[in-house]
Amino acid sequence: MEMSARMEMNASAAFFRFEGTLVSRPTLTAAAWLAANAQGFGERIARLGNVALAAPFMFETPLKDTTIASRMAWMALRDVSEDRLVVLGEDYATDFLIPNLREVGLELVRAAKSAGHRVVVISDNLDVVVRPVCDHLEIESVVANSMEMRRGKATGRLNDPVISGHIAGDWARRFAKEHGIDLERSLGYGAQGEDGMLLGAIGQPCAVSPDRSLRRLARDLDWPIVED
Amino acid sequence: MSMVRDTLRGKELLVTGVSGFLGKVWVGFVLDRIEELGRIHLLIRGKRQQTGYDRFLRMVERSPAFRPLRARHGANLHAFLESKIRVHEGDIADPNLGIDAGVLDEIAGRLDAVVHFAGLTDFQPDPIQGLETNSRGALNVADVTARLRVPRLVHCSTAYVAGDRTGRVPETLVPGVSPNGTTFDPMTELELAEAEAKQHEVRSERIDRIADRAKALGWPNIYTYSKGLAEHLLSQRTDLALTMLRPAIVECAHEFPFPGWNEGVNTSAPIVWLMSSWFRRLPASPDHHFDVIPVDTVAKAAALVTALAMRGEAEPVYQLASSSANPLLFQRAVDLNSLAYRRRYGRDESTWVERNVKRYFDGVFADPDRDPFPSMYMLREGVREISKLLEEVDVKRFVSARRYAKEGPDLERKRKTAIIDARNADRMMKRIEEMLRAYRPFIYDKDYVYETHRIEAATKRLSAEDARAFGFDIAELDWRKYWIDIHVPGLEQWSLPVLRGERAPEDPPFIHTKNESQAPTEPPRPFLEA
Numbered sequence: 001m002e003m004s005a006r007m008e009m010n011a012s013a014a015f016f017r018f019e020g021t022l023v024s025r026p027t028l029t030a031a032a033w034l035a036a037n038a039q040g041f042g043e044r045i046a047r048l049g050n051v052a053l054a055a056p057f058m059f060e061t062p063l064k065d066t067t068i069a070s071r072m073a074w075m076a077l078r079d080v081s082e083d084r085l086v087v088l089g090e091d092y093a094t095d096f097l098i099p100n101l102r103e104v105g106l107e108l109v110r111a112a113k114s115a116g117h118r119v120v121v122i123s124d125n126l127d128v129v130v131r132p133v134c135d136h137l138e139i140e141s142v143v144a145n146s147m148e149m150r151r152g153k154a155t156g157r158l159n160d161p162v163i164s165g166h167i168a169g170d171w172a173r174r175f176a177k178e179h180g181i182d183l184e185r186s187l188g189y190g191a192q193g194e195d196g197m198l199l200g201a202i203g204q205p206c207a208v209s210p211d212r213s214l215r216r217l218a219r220d221l222d223w224p225i226v227e228d
Numbered sequence: 229m230s231m232v233r234d235t236l237r238g239k240e241l242l243v244t245g246v247s248g249f250l251g252k253v254w255v256g257f258v259l260d261r262i263e264e265l266g267r268i269h270l271l272i273r274g275k276r277q278q279t280g281y282d283r284f285l286r287m288v289e290r291s292p293a294f295r296p297l298r299a300r301h302g303a304n305l306h307a308f309l310e311s312k313i314r315v316h317e318g319d320i321a322d323p324n325l326g327i328d329a330g331v332l333d334e335i336a337g338r339l340d341a342v343v344h345f346a347g348l349t350d351f352q353p354d355p356i357q358g359l360e361t362n363s364r365g366a367l368n369v370a371d372v373t374a375r376l377r378v379p380r381l382v383h384c385s386t387a388y389v390a391g392d393r394t395g396r397v398p399e400t401l402v403p404g405v406s407p408n409g410t411t412f413d414p415m416t417e418l419e420l421a422e423a424e425a426k427q428h429e430v431r432s433e434r435i436d437r438i439a440d441r442a443k444a445l446g447w448p449n450i451y452t453y454s455k456g457l458a459e460h461l462l463s464q465r466t467d468l469a470l471t472m473l474r475p476a477i478v479e480c481a482h483e484f485p486f487p488g489w490n491e492g493v494n495t496s497a498p499i500v501w502l503m504s505s506w507f508r509r510l511p512a513s514p515d516h517h518f519d520v521i522p523v524d525t526v527a528k529a530a531a532l533v534t535a536l537a538m539r540g541e542a543e544p545v546y547q548l549a550s551s552s553a554n555p556l557l558f559q560r561a562v563d564l565n566s567l568a569y570r571r572r573y574g575r576d577e578s579t580w581v582e583r584n585v586k587r588y589f590d591g592v593f594a595d596p597d598r599d600p601f602p603s604m605y606m607l608r609e610g611v612r613e614i615s616k617l618l619e620e621v622d623v624k625r626f627v628s629a630r631r632y633a634k635e636g637p638d639l640e641r642k643r644k645t646a647i648i649d650a651r652n653a654d655r656m657m658k659r660i661e662e663m664l665r666a667y668r669p670f671i672y673d674k675d676y677v678y679e680t681h682r683i684e685a686a687t688k689r690l691s692a693e694d695a696r697a698f699g700f701d702i703a704e705l706d707w708r709k710y711w712i713d714i715h716v717p718g719l720e721q722w723s724l725p726v727l728r729g730e731r732a733p734e735d736p737p738f739i740h741t742k743n744e745s746q747a748p749t750e751p752p753r754p755f756l757e758a
Contacts, residue, residue: 037570039563039590083560083708087567091574152560 012185014112015172017198018123018130018144020191021208022105022137023097027125028058030092031073034126037088038080050076066165066194070124071158074147078156082149089128097133104208104228108189109137117187122198124163143175165194169201189226190214199223229691232698235535237264240338244271244320244369245345247283249491250384250478250523250530252293254345257484257527259312260296261697267312269335271327271346273319280317289738292722295485298738305738320346320365325372332375341380341538342373343530349494351449351666355425355438362454363418363461370465379468380537382530387476387519387549387678389456392446394674396552399545399682401472403463407456408446414460417445421457448669463544471533471542475526476519476549476678480718482710484524488718492732496520497723498663499671500716501656503565503591504572507607511596511664512671514559517551519678522710525702529683532698536686546686549678553703558593558671564708566590568716596664596672608657615650618643652729659727 016022028051035047050072057069077085112119120141123130127144134142145163148155161171176183188202193213199205200221207218207225218225236258245251258265272280288294288309301308314335318326346369348361366383373381390397391407405411421441428434435450442453462470479496481489490497496518503510512518526548536542550556572578573587599605623639624632632639670676680700687699726732 037588039566040592081560081563083564084567086708087571087712091571 011181012117012187013120013141013176013179013181014109014115014117014187015120015122015189015198015202016105016109016112017167017190017192017195018121018125018133020195020211021108021189022101022121022133024100024102025096026058027070027123028054028073030089030125030129031076033092033096034080034085034088035076037084038077039084047076047080066124067162070145070164071162074126074145074158075156077147077154080154082147082152082154085126085147085154086128089126090132092129093132093136097129098136101133101137102209102228104226105189106137108206108208108226109139112187118181122163122167124165165192167195167198169197172198172201193217230694230697231539231690232532232535232694233262233264235538236262236266238266239340239538240267240269240335241265241534242269242271242316242335242339242342242372243345244325244343245347245384246270246272247287248345248347248349249494250475250526251345252287252291252491253481253485253489253523254343254527254530256293256297257524258531259308260300260484262531265312267314269314269316269339271316271318271320271325274317281315284313284315290734290736291491292489292733292735293485293491295735320344320368321360323368323371325368327372332372336375337377339376340378341382341534342369342376343382343384343534344369345384347384347455349451351451351663352435352439353450353454354431355421355434355450355454358450358454359418359422359425359438359457362451363457364422366458367461370462370468370470374465374467378538380471381462381468382471382473382534382537382542383458383462384473384475384530385459386452386455387474387547387676388452388670389447389459389474390676390678391448391452391456392443392674394676396677396679397547398679399474399543399547401459401463401545403460406445406447410445412445414457414464417441418457418461421453448673449666469537469540469542470544471537472545473526473530473533474545474547474549474678476521476547476551478523478526479520480522480715480722481524482522482705482714484527487714488721490523490718490722493723493727495667496715497719497727498660499561499667500565500719501724501727502660502664503562504569506586506589507604508589508591509594510558510562510591510671511594511668512558512562513675514557514562514593516558516671516675517677518556518558518561518671519549519551519676520556520561520715521548521550521702522705525700525705528698529700532686532690532694532700533683535698543682546683547678547680548683548700549680550702550705551677552680553684554705554707555677556707560707561711562591562593564711565716568712571712572716572720596668604657604661608654608661611650611654611657615647615654618647618650656728 019027032048032051035051036044038044038047054069054072056063057065109119118141119139120143121130121134121139123144125144127142127146130142130144143163145158148157148159173183183201184203186202188199188205189208190199191208192211196214196217205223207214207223209228210218210225243255246255255268270284272284274280275283298305316327324332346365348358370381373379393407404414421438425434425438428437438450442450447453447456459472477495479490479494481487499510529548533542533546570587573582623643683700687695690699722733
C-alpha cells in the first residue's frame, strides 16, 4: 500500500475508488494483459492460464471472493521483472485506461479539487498501473497494491496491507487518523457493492453509476447517486 | 570552491585522440565546463586532403559532441577556440608524435600534462596498425611527456585488459605479468610481435598469428593485447608520473553533450540491433555483467583524474565501470531492450508488421556452441539466394507488355533496390556474426566485476559543487530510464545507421561562419600549429 502525499491535519479528502468511478476495466484485465506480455511466448500462455484460474473468484459465481481473485491473478506475475512491470504498467495505463477514463469520474475529480479536497485514489490494482493514470490526472495521493520484489523480480505476492475489493470502514478510519484527514468532512465515491463499507465510513458518500448491490445500498441509506 | 577548476586554472594540456568518441566528448566537456582551463593542445592527424586543423574545425562545427560549445559561444566560437585551442598536426605512431622538434621544445615549457585518448578500438585490427597505434603509440606519447618539465601522463586504457580471468578485477597492474600469470618482458614482446606481424603479407594471417600470441599471454584479442602491452610498457617508465584510466564499455551519453549521443559502432550497438531483429538471439550468459558506462560519466571522471594527476594526488590506476557500483546483467539488458523496442515499434510511424508482430518478439539467450534454428548462417544463405534470384529475374516475364511499358522503369528500380537491401542485410549479418564471435570472451566465457573504489573515494573527497560537476555518479544511473529513453533511441539515431553502412549523421553546417555580420567569412586560423 502506498500513500505518497502527507495530508495537512484535519484536511478534508475526496476518496475515489479507482475501479468503477474512474475506469471501467476490472483489475483482472490488467493482470491478464501484463501476463500476456511476459517475456517469451510459452511464458505468456502459462501466465495467462494462471490468471484465468482467478476468474471464477472474480465474477458472480458461488465462489466469488475478490480478495482471492486478486491474489491469484497477481500470482501469475511471479518472476516477471520489475522493469517489465513498470514499463508495461505505463503502457497499459497510456493505451487502455487514460483514453477511456469515465467522464463522470473526471468531473467529480475536478469538482473535488476545486472545492479544496485532497483527492485520494484507492485501487486494488497494481501501483505501476494506477500511478501513471493518477499522474495524468495530477493526483498525488494513491493507495494501491504493490508487488513484492526480490532481486528485481516479482515474487507474485502483494506487499501488506493488501488492498482488496472489500475495504473495511476500520481501514478508512485508521487511514484518516494516520494522515490527519477529517472523515466527516470528506467525500467518498464508489461504484461497486464491495465499496459499501468504505463509503459507509466517510461523511459524504456517493455512488457513481453503481452496480445493483451498491445502488440498493445507496437507496437504503439515502446516499446520492450520480449517473454517467 | 572547486578543486578541479582551481587545479586546471591557466593550465595547458596536450590531448590526443580528439577525433575518437571519448576524446571528442572529453574535449567538448572540458571546454564547456572548465572555463578556467588555459589551453588545450590537440594532436590531430591529417587525413586525405584534410589537414589536422581542417579536421578539427569540421569536428567542432559539425559534430554533435560540440553542440553545447556552439550553443554557448555562437558567433564567438572561433574566437573562443582561438583562445583555448592549438592544433598540432601529427600522429602518435611517429617519433615525437610527428610534431616539429622546435615546436615541441616551445610548448614543452608550458604544458602541464598529457591526456592520451588516441587508440584503435577494433577488437581484431590489423596487428601492424594495432600495435603501432595502441602500444608503440603509447610509448611515443610517453617520450613526449617525459620532455615536459612537469611530466604527467593520463593514459586511457580499457577495463578489458583484465583478459583471461573471471570475477572481481582489482585496480592494479603487476608490470611484466600477463593476465594468465605468465612473466614476460613487455618491450621484447612488443618487438617480437611487431616483427612477426611484418613477416606475414596476408592480413588474416597476421591477425591469426598475433591473436595466438595474445591468447598465449591471456588476452582474448589483439585490441586487449595491444592495450595491455601499452599498460605494461608505460608502467616500466621511471621518467614520468603515470595515471591510467580503464573505462569499460563506453556508450551513449547520459547528459553531455545531450542524452543519447553516440558515435560510430561501439560494443552494444550490434547487440542491441541483434535483439531488435527477427533473429533476436544473444549468445551471452544472462547472469554475466554487461559493463556499459555512459561516455559523459567517463569524461567527468577523466577530468577529475586529470586534476588529481596534476596535483600529484592520483592513484596509478582508475577503473571506470558500472559492474561494481550499479551492476547491469545481460538478463536485465535484454529485457530492457525488448521493452524499448516494444515501445519503438508501437509508434504510429512504424510499419504494420513492426506494430502488430515484431514488437511482441522479445530477445532470448542462445548457447553460442549450438546453432539455433534458423541460424545466422542459414539466414545469410537465404538472403544471398534471394539476392541471386532477384539479379537473375527478368521482370518482363512476370508482367504484361502493357504494364511493363507503363511501369517497367519503376519495377526495375524496385528490383535493384531489393538487391541492394539484400546485399546490405547480408553484409550486416556477416559483421554482426564476426562481432559476436569477437565478443564471446566478454559476454559468455568470462564475467568481470571491475572494482571502482578509487574513483569512488576521489568523488567522496570532492566538494558538493565538484561532485555534481565531476564526480563518478554511475551508482545513481537509473538503467531503466537510461536504456529505454536514452540508450536505445541514441543508438537508433547515431550508431545503427553506421552499422547498416550508412553515413554517420552530422549536424548541419555551422551558420555563424557564413554570417558576415556575426563572424568573418574565413574562420581565423591562428590556433593552427605555427
